[in-house]
Amino acid sequence: MRALVVEDDNDIREQVCQYLREHGFAVDSADNGKDGLHLVKEYPIDVAVIDLGLPVMSGIDLIREARAAGRDFPVLILTARGRWQDKVEGLEAGADDYLVKPFHNEELLARLRALLRRSSGWSQPELYCGPVVLNTASQLVKLEGQVVDLTAYEYKVLEYLMMHAGDVVSKTELTEHIYEEDDDRDSNVIEVFIRRLRKKLDPAETLKPIETLRGRGYRLTLQRHSAV
Amino acid sequence: MNSLKARLLLVASLVLAIFLSLTGFALDRALQRQAEQAEQDKLQGFVYGVLGAADVDEQGNLIIETAQLAEPRFRQPDSGLYTAILDSDGQETWRSPSLMRSVILNELPAVGEWRFARVLDQLGNVLFAMTFGVNWAGEDGQERRYTFLVVEETGGFNRQLHKFRGTLLAWLLASGIVLLIVQLLVLRWGLAPLARLAEEVGTIEAGDKEHIDGEYQDELRPLTEGLNAMLRNERAHQTRYRNALDDLAHSLKTPLAVLGGLGDSDTIPREPRGRLLEQLGRMKQIVDYQLKKAATTGRQALLKPQPLRPVVDKIVRSLGKVYKHKQIHFDCDIDEKINVRADEGDIMELLGNLLDNASKWCDCQVQLKAKLSEHRLEIEVEDDGPGFPSEKIDALLKRGIRADSCMEGQGIGLSVVAEIVDAYEGDIRLGQSSELAGARVWLSLPIG
Numbered sequence: 089m090r091a092l093v094v095e096d097d098n099d100i101r102e103q104v105c106q107y108l109r110e111h112g113f114a115v116d117s118a119d120n121g122k123d124g125l126h127l128v129k130e131y132p133i134d135v136a137v138i139d140l141g142l143p144v145m146s147g148i149d150l151i152r153e154a155r156a157a158g159r160d161f162p163v164l165i166l167t168a169r170g171r172w173q174d175k176v177e178g179l180e181a182g183a184d185d186y187l188v189k190p191f192h193n194e195e196l197l198a199r200l201r202a203l204l205r206r207s208s209g210w211s212q213p214e215l216y217c218g219p220v221v222l223n224t225a226s227q228l229v230k231l232e233g234q235v236v237d238l239t240a241y242e243y244k245v246l247e248y249l250m251m252h253a254g255d256v257v258s259k260t261e262l263t264e265h266i267y268e269e270d271d272d273r274d275s276n277v278i279e280v281f282i283r284r285l286r287k288k289l290d291p292a293e294t295l296k297p298i299e300t301l302r303g304r305g306y307r308l309t310l311q312r313h314s315a316v
Numbered sequence: 317m318n319s320l321k322a323r324l325l326l327v328a329s330l331v332l333a334i335f336l337s338l339t340g341f342a343l344d345r346a347l348q349r350q351a352e353q354a355e356q357d358k359l360q361g362f363v364y365g366v367l368g369a370a371d372v373d374e375q376g377n378l379i380i381e382t383a384q385l386a387e388p389r390f391r392q393p394d395s396g397l398y399t400a401i402l403d404s405d406g407q408e409t410w411r412s413p414s415l416m417r418s419v420i421l422n423e424l425p426a427v428g429e430w431r432f433a434r435v436l437d438q439l440g441n442v443l444f445a446m447t448f449g450v451n452w453a454g455e456d457g458q459e460r461r462y463t464f465l466v467v468e469e470t471g472g473f474n475r476q477l478h479k480f481r482g483t484l485l486a487w488l489l490a491s492g493i494v495l496l497i498v499q500l501l502v503l504r505w506g507l508a509p510l511a512r513l514a515e516e517v518g519t520i521e522a523g524d525k526e527h528i529d530g531e532y533q534d535e536l537r538p539l540t541e542g543l544n545a546m547l548r549n550e551r552a553h554q555t556r557y558r559n560a561l562d563d564l565a566h567s568l569k570t571p572l573a574v575l576g577g578l579g580d581s582d583t584i585p586r587e588p589r590g591r592l593l594e595q596l597g598r599m600k601q602i603v604d605y606q607l608k609k610a611a612t613t614g615r616q617a618l619l620k621p622q623p624l625r626p627v628v629d630k631i632v633r634s635l636g637k638v639y640k641h642k643q644i645h646f647d648c649d650i651d652e653k654i655n656v657r658a659d660e661g662d663i664m665e666l667l668g669n670l671l672d673n674a675s676k677w678c679d680c681q682v683q684l685k686a687k688l689s690e691h692r693l694e695i696e697v698e699d700d701g702p703g704f705p706s707e708k709i710d711a712l713l714k715r716g717i718r719a720d721s722c723m724e725g726q727g728i729g730l731s732v733v734a735e736i737v738d739a740y741e742g743d744i745r746l747g748q749s750s751e752l753a754g755a756r757v758w759l760s761l762p763i764g
Contacts, residue, residue, distance in 0.1 A: 097570045097573075099570070099574040099577075100570060100573050100574055100577065103573075103574065103577035104577075107577070141562070141566060168562075169562060169607065169611070170604055170607070171608065171611060171661060171664070172664040172665045172667075172668025173660065173661045175668065176634045176664060176668065179633070179634035179637055180633065180634065184637050184640075185638050188604070189569040189572070189573045190569050190573035190574075190576045190596070190600050191573065191576065193576075193577055202641070206640060206641065211641055
C-alpha cells in the first residue's frame with residue numbers, strides 16, 4: 089500500500105514515514121501542502137496522513153484540492169489543537185478520520201489500516217478470500233488455518249490483490265502501490281512474487297488463486313467472504 | 317424614571333408650568349392695578365364735575381342743583397354711581413338722588429387731599445369711594461370745611477376683571493400647550509442621534525455590522541469612537557489570543573509527538589519505555605485539557621445569534637465518517653429556528669465532545685434533542701450503550717482534571733464539556749437514558 093505523509097515537522101514526519109515503512113507501506117512524504125498536492129496528483133496514493141497546520145498551503149486546502157481533482161483515497165488528518173472546529177472543518181473538506189497530536193504510532197497505523205480496509209469494502213481486520221485469511225493487523229496469512237510464511241514483498245502483493253479481490257490489477261499498478269518513487273523498480277520482479285505466491289498458496293496447483301490476464305495483469309479469483 | 321426623554325420632558329414641563337403661573341400672576345396684578353388707577357382717575361373726574369356744580373344755599377349749606385349734574389347716573393336712583401357732600405363732622409349736607417343708602421366712611425381727608433378707598437355700605441357691599449377735602453368760603457366770607465364724596469359700585473369693575481382673567485387664562489393655557497408640543501418635537505429631534513446610535517449598536521449585536529460608522533454629534537463622538545476602539549481591541553485581542561494558543565499547542569505537542577514516537581521504538585528497554593509513555597500520556601492530557609479550557613470563549617457581549625441546526629449537522633456528518641464501521645443512527649430533534657448566542661467554536665466543542673462520547677459508547681443509536689425555553693438552550697444527548705458507571709458519575713464531571721485521576725477510556729471530553737458549561741454559567745447533569753437505556757447527558761445554557 090502506498091501512503092502519503094504531509095507534515096511540516098521533520099522529526100514527526102521522519103518517525104511516521106519510518107514506522108509506516110517498517111509496517112509494509114511504500115511512503116511518499118512532503119513538508120508542505122503544495123508539494124503534497126503535487127504528489128497527490130502524480131502518484132497512485134492509497135491513503136494519506138495530512139497535518140492541518142501546513143506551510144504554503146493548509147492541510148484543509150490540500151484535501152479540498154485533492155478531492156476536487158477526483159482523488160478519493162482515504163485521508164487521516166493530524167491536528168495539534170484538537171478543537172472540534174478544526175476536526176469538523178477537516179472532515180467536511182473530505183478527510184475520513186482524525187488524530188490529535190501527540191499520537192501513538194500504533195494508533196496511527198491501526199487507523200490507516202482500518203481506513204484502507206473500509207475503502208476497499210472490508211469491515212474486519214481479517215480479509216477472507218476462499219481458504220486464505222490475511223490479517224492486516226498482525227500481517228499473518230493463513231491457508232486453511234495454517235500459517236503461510238511470506239516475505240515482506242510477497243505479503244504486500246497479496247494484501248493489495250486481496251484488497252482488490254475480483255478486480256484486474258496491472259503489473260504497473262502493483263509496482264506503483266508497493267514501491268516508493270526512488271526505489272529501483274523492475275516489473276519482472278512482480279512476476280517472481282506472483283510465481284512464489286502461487287507456489288505457497290497453492291502447492292497442489294488445484295486452487296489457482298491468481299489468474300494472469302495476458303497484457304492486462306492479474307486477478308485474485310478467490311471469493312471474498314466474511315468470517316467462518 | 318429611566319427614560320432620558322421622560323426626564324427632560326418632566327423638568328421642562330415643570331419649568332414651563334412655573335413660568336406660566338408667574339407670568340399669569342404678574343399680568344393679573346399689573347392689570348388690576350391699572351384698572352384701579354383708571355377707576356381712581358374716573359372718580360376723580362366725577363369729583364371735579366361735582367365741585368363745579370356745587371353752590372351754597374340759603375341756609376349757608378353747600379348743595380348741588382340736581383339739574384346741574386352732568387352725569388345722568390347721579391340722577392338715577394340706585395344707578396351704582398353716587399355722590400354726596402359732607403360737612404366737617406361727616407354729616408351729609410347733600411346727596412345725589414341716585415344714592416339710596418348710606419356709606420360708611422372711616423376717615424375724612426384733609427383739605428386738598430384726595431383719598432381713594434374701598435368702603436362698605438350699610439348692607440356690606442364693597443364700593444369704590446373717592447373723597448376730596450375742601451374749604452368753601454360762604455357768602456359771609458367764612459370758610460367752612462367740606463368733603464366731596466363720589467362712590468361707585470365695584471360690580472362693573474369686578475366683571476371686567478373677571479373677563480380679563482378668563483381671557484388671560486385661555487391664552488396662557490393655549491401657549492402652554494403649544495410650548496409643550498414644541499418641546500416634544502425639540503426633544504425628539506435632539507435625542508434622535510441617541511436613538512440612531514442605539515439602533516446601530518443593535519445591528520452590531522445582530523452581527524450585521526462590524527463597527528459604528530454613522531456620523532454623530534460632537535457630544536456623542538467620544539462615545540462612538542470609544543465603542544469602536546473597544547470592538548476593534550476585543551477582536552484583535554481574540555485573534556492574538558487564538559494565535560498564541562495555536563502556537564502554544566503546536567510547539568508543545570510536536571515535541572510530545574516526537575517523544576511518543578521514540579517511546580514506541582524498540583531501542584528503549586521495556587521498563588523505562590512504559591514509564592516514559594505513561595508520563596507522556598499524562599502530559600498530553602493535561603496540555604489538551606488546559607488548551608481547550610483556555611480556548612473556551614465563554615459568555616460575551618455582542619455575539620451574533622446563529623442557528624444551531626447546521627452546527628449539529630456538520631458534527632453528525634463528521635462523526636458518521638469517523639464511526640462509519642458502526643453504522644450509527646443519529647436521531648436529531650432540533651427546531652430549525654433555534655438560534656444561540658455563543659461562540660461557534662465553543663458550541664462545536666461542546667456538542668462534538670458529547671456526540672463523540674455517545675458515538676464511542678453507543679451500540680448503534682445516538683439521540684440529540686435541543687429546545688429553547690425562556691432564553692435557555694436545553695440539550696439532551698442519549699445513547700444505547702452501557703451508560704455511565706453510577707458510582708463514578710460525580711467524578712466524570714470533575715473540573716480541573718488531573719490525568720492520574722482520569723477515567724479509563726473517558727478521555728477529557730466530559731471535563732471539557734463541564735468547563736464550557738461553566739464558562740457559560742449553565743447546568744449539566746449525567747444520568748441514565750430512559751428511552752435508549754444508555755448514557756444521558758442533559759445541559760442547560762443561558763444563550764437563547
